[in-house]
Amino acid sequence: MSILVDGSSRVLVQGMTGREGTFHTERMLAAGTTVVAGVTPGKGGQTACGLPVFDTVNEAVAATGADVSVIFVPARFAKAAVVQAAEGGVRVAVLITEGIPVRDMSEAVAELGLDEGSVAGRPFVLIGPNCPGIVTPGGCNAGIMAASLFKTGRVGIVSRSGTLTYEIAMGLTRAGLGQSTCVGMGGDPVHGLGFQECLELFEADPQTEAVVLVGEIGGDDEERAAAFAAEHLTKPLVAYIAGFTAPPGKRMGHAGAIISGSSGTAAAKAAALEAAGIPVARRPDETPALVAEALAAI
Amino acid sequence: MDLFEHQGKELFAAAGIPVLPSWVVFTAEEAERAAAELGYPLAVKAQVLTGGRGKAGGVRVVSQPEELAGTVSAILALTIKGRPVRGVLLEQGAAVMRELYLAITLDRHAKAPVLIFSTRGGVDIEQVAREDPSALLRVPLDAGSAGCGEQRDRVVAAAALGVAPLDEQLGDLVDRLWTLYRERDASLVEVNPLAVVGDPVRLVALDSKVTIDDNALFRQPDLAAQRPDEDARERAAREAGVTYLTLDGDVGVLGNGAGLVMSTLDMIGAAGGAAADFCDVGGGARAERIAAALDIITSDDRVRALLVNIFGGITRGDEVARGVLAWLEKTSTDLPLVVRLDGNNADEGLRLIAAAGIDGLSVTLSAQEAVESVVAAAKNGGRA
Numbered sequence: 001m002s003i004l005v006d007g008s009s010r011v012l013v014q015g016m017t018g019r020e021g022t023f024h025t026e027r028m029l030a031a032g033t034t035v036v037a038g039v040t041p042g043k044g045g046q047t048a049c050g051l052p053v054f055d056t057v058n059e060a061v062a063a064t065g066a067d068v069s070v071i072f073v074p075a076r077f078a079k080a081a082v083v084q085a086a087e088g089g090v091r092v093a094v095l096i097t098e099g100i101p102v103r104d105m106s107e108a109v110a111e112l113g114l115d116e117g118s119v120a121g122r123p124f125v126l127i128g129p130n131c132p133g134i135v136t137p138g139g140c141n142a143g144i145m146a147a148s149l150f151k152t153g154r155v156g157i158v159s160r161s162g163t164l165t166y167e168i169a170m171g172l173t174r175a176g177l178g179q180s181t182c183v184g185m186g187g188d189p190v191h192g193l194g195f196q197e198c199l200e201l202f203e204a205d206p207q208t209e210a211v212v213l214v215g216e217i218g219g220d221d222e223e224r225a226a227a228f229a230a231e232h233l234t235k236p237l238v239a240y241i242a243g244f245t246a247p248p249g250k251r252m253g254h255a256g257a258i259i260s261g262s263s264g265t266a267a268a269k270a271a272a273l274e275a276a277g278i279p280v281a282r283r284p285d286e287t288p289a290l291v292a293e294a295l296a297a298i
Numbered sequence: 299m300d301l302f303e304h305q306g307k308e309l310f311a312a313a314g315i316p317v318l319p320s321w322v323v324f325t326a327e328e329a330e331r332a333a334a335e336l337g338y339p340l341a342v343k344a345q346v347l348t349g350g351r352g353k354a355g356g357v358r359v360v361s362q363p364e365e366l367a368g369t370v371s372a373i374l375a376l377t378i379k380g381r382p383v384r385g386v387l388l389e390q391g392a393a394v395m396r397e398l399y400l401a402i403t404l405d406r407h408a409k410a411p412v413l414i415f416s417t418r419g420g421v422d423i424e425q426v427a428r429e430d431p432s433a434l435l436r437v438p439l440d441a442g443s444a445g446c447g448e449q450r451d452r453v454v455a456a457a458a459l460g461v462a463p464l465d466e467q468l469g470d471l472v473d474r475l476w477t478l479y480r481e482r483d484a485s486l487v488e489v490n491p492l493a494v495v496g497d498p499v500r501l502v503a504l505d506s507k508v509t510i511d512d513n514a515l516f517r518q519p520d521l522a523a524q525r526p527d528e529d530a531r532e533r534a535a536r537e538a539g540v541t542y543l544t545l546d547g548d549v550g551v552l553g554n555g556a557g558l559v560m561s562t563l564d565m566i567g568a569a570g571g572a573a574a575d576f577c578d579v580g581g582g583a584r585a586e587r588i589a590a591a592l593d594i595i596t597s598d599d600r601v602r603a604l605l606v607n608i609f610g611g612i613t614r615g616d617e618v619a620r621g622v623l624a625w626l627e628k629t630s631t632d633l634p635l636v637v638r639l640d641g642n643n644a645d646e647g648l649r650l651i652a653a654a655g656i657d658g659l660s661v662t663l664s665a666q667e668a669v670e671s672v673v674a675a676a677k678n679g680g681r682a
Contacts, residue, residue: 101514106441109409146611161557190409219406242560245567253556253578
């Protein structure tokens with residue numbers, strides 16, 4: 001088991017014929033992911049990366065049974081691509097594109113009703129934007145992460161950062177702790193799946209025995225996740241937060257990583273997590289030991 | 299992108315949001331010409347991209363022409379919270395009867411904009427939120443809708459201005475602010491204070507704070523062209539496709555991925571050092587981009603030691619090592635440089651750097667070791 005994607009996932013790639021789309025489709029295929037189709041409007045009937053290309057998600061789903069879409073289209077077309085994925089019938093869309101206007105994402109969430117109902121029952125789930133994707137080691141690599149860094153196991157990871165996910169997954173693997181699924185939820189202020197929804201999914205997944213949450217400055221997703229975990233999560237949770245030394249008012253690379261006035265600080269997030277009984281690593285390399293401890297205490 | 303007060307007020311005026319006559323000037327001579335048009339008394343306001351300018355002496359009222367040049371020169375010379383003053387706004391004086399607060403910003407959790415109103419305007423709104431949260435009215439807006447009738451009515455009711463023409467003006471102002479927020483891709487439009495002024499009695503926006511979503515600048519070309527001048531290194535980095543921010547310390551930092559770089563800065567802080575910059579070369583950086591980023595980081599003469607922290611996913615450790623070695627060959631820097639490589643092709647990268655045997659260049663697989671050694675080198679005055 002795993003969450004959202006696994007060895008039976010059939011992946012299509014929106015924007016597969018573009019430079020990034022082609023590069024990453026080849027990497028996903030090399031990692032053993034079942035990629036079945038590409039979608040590029042106006043290029044239906046062509047072949048790319050050895051796969052059929054369709055004009056629309058609808059056609060690709062009908063012809064190939066795809067249930068996951070990875071989206072690489074340019075920022076200005078991203079909202080339309082998400083709407084097409086939702087209406088085209090895939091269950092999960094992974095929006096890799098960076099630089100999408102916040103207004104477009106807010107409108108997509110409102111128009112598609114993305115946050116309505118519990119995550120397990122939703123017909124469509126968006127991961128991202130500005131995210132590295134989702135990996136179920138040995139099963140499915142939907143996105144741009146380096147699959148070779150992950151190993152099958154029982155720790156779930158949900159993260160706002162791609163490279164830190166690598167760092168922490170590699171640390172876990174070296175400590176003999178593989179991963180069930182790793183979700184990179186992205187660094188933008190308005191995004192699809194959040195911490196709380198991923199915790200709900202990991203809670204329900206029998207393979208996952210512990211979860212690592214990797215947060216950063218900006219917003220209050222971590223505080224809300226802490227409150228949710230205290231109430232509803234029976235599995236151990238360990239956190240790492242980046243940005244303790246970040247100055248207020250500066251965007252630290254990710255559009256959403258900004259301390260606004262006095263809100264969104266790493267200290268406030270760590271305090272909320274610790275108050276909920278969730279250990280917070282001070283450095284990425286402290287995470288594996290905290291996870292091992294939490295697992296040993298079960 | 300944060301706009302200066304005068305830029306925000308130009309947007310307000312174009313959107314039909316009332317502002318007082320004003321003029322932005324950059325010298326005392328220009329100020330005298332502008333004052334002749336505007337008349338006295340005048341508010342003289344520092345144009346600076348940070349809050350708290352009032353407390354820092356950046357806002358003064360001038361009633362006499364002979365006080366003007368001295369006041370303008372003094373304000374132009376200020377640095378407020380580390381930010382230089384870029385011009386002053388001269389604004390016609392007005393008799394303020396009441397100060398309100400009105401803003402629209404993004405509610406990240408709701409993933410939608412929110413209208414915020416308070417009758418306690420003219421003060422730091424975060425302080426109001428702490429002292430008396432009930433004094434803030436927060437009304438969610440519908441991202442998908444151009445109208446905001448219901449939200450407007452709630453603000454007008456909460457304001458309880460008690461005069462029908464003012465109620466009507468406030469409602470109209472809320473509508474216009476929402477249109478401005480949507481159409482200009484703002485992430486913040488704040489009017490604090492929104493003042494009731496006399497003679498005739500009316501509402502005017504006495505200050506403006508506007509932030510435009512950087513990601514939407516492609517469809518706001520007129521605003522993109524007005525980008526306030528940024529730090530020269532930050533501009534060079536943007537042109538080189540690298541994310542770079544100047545910070546306060548002396549350890550130059552280069553890494554891949556925003557989260558990893560933030561984490562590196564924290565580790566440097568915990569080890570008793572301070573980073574001079576935040577520099578993210580992104581995924582898949584080739585040797586040329588690494589070298590360009592190192593050029594930008596080391597053009598800051600506060601930098602005493604350098605740390606390259608790469609966890610390769612798509613980025614290849616050997617490519618990074620080649621970039622670092624090529625840069626060293628071309629620059630002849632004597633700054634101590636610590637390279638930490640892990641992940642994709644890290645072994646080959648570590649081997650290449652070790653084999654080069656360059657003085658002052660060390661290499662490790664451990665981020666913590668790298669941080670300790672670079673902080674020690676910076677403390678040692680830039681000697682390894």
